Amino acid sequence: MGWRHGRVSTPKLLSMTLALLPLLSISVLAQEVSLHGHEGTVTHASSHAPIGVMGDHMHKKGEWMLSYRAMHMDMAGSQKGSRNISPETIVTTEANRFFGTAGQPATLRIVPTQMTMDMQMVGAMFAPTDRLTLVGMVNHLSKDMDHITFQGGAGTTQRGEFNTKTSGWGDTKIAGLISLYQDGRHVLHVKAGVSLPTGSIDEDDDVLAPNGATPVLRLPYAMQLGSGTYDLEPNITYTGHHGRLGWGGQYNATFHLGDNSENYSWGDKHEFSVWGSYDWTHNLSSSLRVIAETEEAIDGIDPSIVAPVQTADPDHYGGERVTVGVGTNYAFKTGVLKDHRLAFELSAPVYQDLNGVQLERNWAVTVGWQKAF
Numbered sequence: 001m002g003w004r005h006g007r008v009s010t011p012k013l014l015s016m017t018l019a020l021l022p023l024l025s026i027s028v029l030a031q032e033v034s035l036h037g038h039e040g041t042v043t044h045a046s047s048h049a050p051i052g053v054m055g056d057h058m059h060k061k062g063e064w065m066l067s068y069r070a071m072h073m074d075m076a077g078s079q080k081g082s083r084n085i086s087p088e089t090i091v092t093t094e095a096n097r098f099f100g101t102a103g104q105p106a107t108l109r110i111v112p113t114q115m116t117m118d119m120q121m122v123g124a125m126f127a128p129t130d131r132l133t134l135v136g137m138v139n140h141l142s143k144d145m146d147h148i149t150f151q152g153g154a155g156t157t158q159r160g161e162f163n164t165k166t167s168g169w170g171d172t173k174i175a176g177l178i179s180l181y182q183d184g185r186h187v188l189h190v191k192a193g194v195s196l197p198t199g200s201i202d203e204d205d206d207v208l209a210p211n212g213a214t215p216v217l218r219l220p221y222a223m224q225l226g227s228g229t230y231d232l233e234p235n236i237t238y239t240g241h242h243g244r245l246g247w248g249g250q251y252n253a254t255f256h257l258g259d260n261s262e263n264y265s266w267g268d269k270h271e272f273s274v275w276g277s278y279d280w281t282h283n284l285s286s287s288l289r290v291i292a293e294t295e296e297a298i299d300g301i302d303p304s305i306v307a308p309v310q311t312a313d314p315d316h317y318g319g320e321r322v323t324v325g326v327g328t329n330y331a332f333k334t335g336v337l338k339d340h341r342l343a344f345e346l347s348a349p350v351y352q353d354l355n356g357v358q359l360e361r362n363w364a365v366t367v368g369w370q371k372a373f
């Protein structure tokens with residue numbers, strides 16, 4: 001957990017401060033809200049969950065919705081478990097699982113220092129009945145990773161730095177949302193979802209090896225664009241609303257079916273998210289969300305990914321993480337943009353306990369546009 005060790009980044013501080021604002025307003029205004037009463041069937045900005053939550057709402061029979069989301073995530077510095085670890089410590093103490101293979105040193109010699117991921121998501125929803133909403137989404141990904149290469153087989157002398165990039169379509173998601181319960185205040189639905197392996201898992205780029213060579217190699221798992229497997233993505237979502245207050249919870253699971261063509265499978269993932277929101281006006285709401293997630297390590301190994309770097313080791317994936325997000329939803333009520341919605345959510349981990357040595361997640365932001373027809 002970076003901030004406990006004195007590496008507090010500005011975005012993280014900012015988001016933590018912002019996170020307190022909606023919490024304060026909720027407690028201060030709770031009494032006013034209890035007097036505020038029902039507001040009939042008016043659509044609130046907060047009738048949609050924070051924009052980082054997927055499949056949070058259903059539609060009425062015959063309704064369509066289009067959406068666009070852009071997410072940017074920033075990772076920097078490494079952690080071993082929940083503690084920071086420096087590049088120099090990594091290359092002198094962390095074993096290289098490929099040691100014994102020709103040319104492979106005993107310890108790791110390449111350390112990722114920073115990674116960014118940009119994901120653009122275009123989605124459509126359609127409700128053939130009030131009880132069922134169909135959802136489809138395509139993703140476009142761009143990933144960028146910086147590294148330091150250390151010289152030769154031992155020591156802490158740096159050879160140089162290099163960067164790798166990948167971009168392209170990710171996996172495609174299709175799902176059905178099925179209503180379980182609905183009254184004026186509470187809504188409960190489940191999602192039956194599948195992820196189709198449309199994203200590439202054989203991306204390569206040139207790297208700087210410890211001996212100074214710059215071969216083109218299959219990039220580690222973290223830089224690939226898809227899972228390579230068909231994945232089941234069920235969830236269950238509850239939302240509630242009373243006066244100016246909204247709240248909700250969602251449990252999401254990802255199960256990767258079988259092994260992909262390169263002989264591995266990403267770890268199954270479970271994510272639980274709870275949120276509260278407050279309507280400043282019918283147009284504008286703020287939200288606070290807490291996300292707890294656990295993900296298993298990668299199972300199996302891609303025989304083409306062999307390098308003295310933490311990201312090439314399937315055991316150095318997955319872990320546990322708690323993230324806090326603050327968001328804003330805005331729904332236009334009049335004018336040419338009537339019924340268009342804009343939203344953003346900024347999040348930062350407050351706790352990360354990672355399997356092995358991994359880059360530490362710093363912050364992420366999602367912005368989105370939605371329009372129902």
Ligand SMILES: [Cu+2]
Pocket residue numbers: 057058059065125
């Ligand atoms: Cu929708």
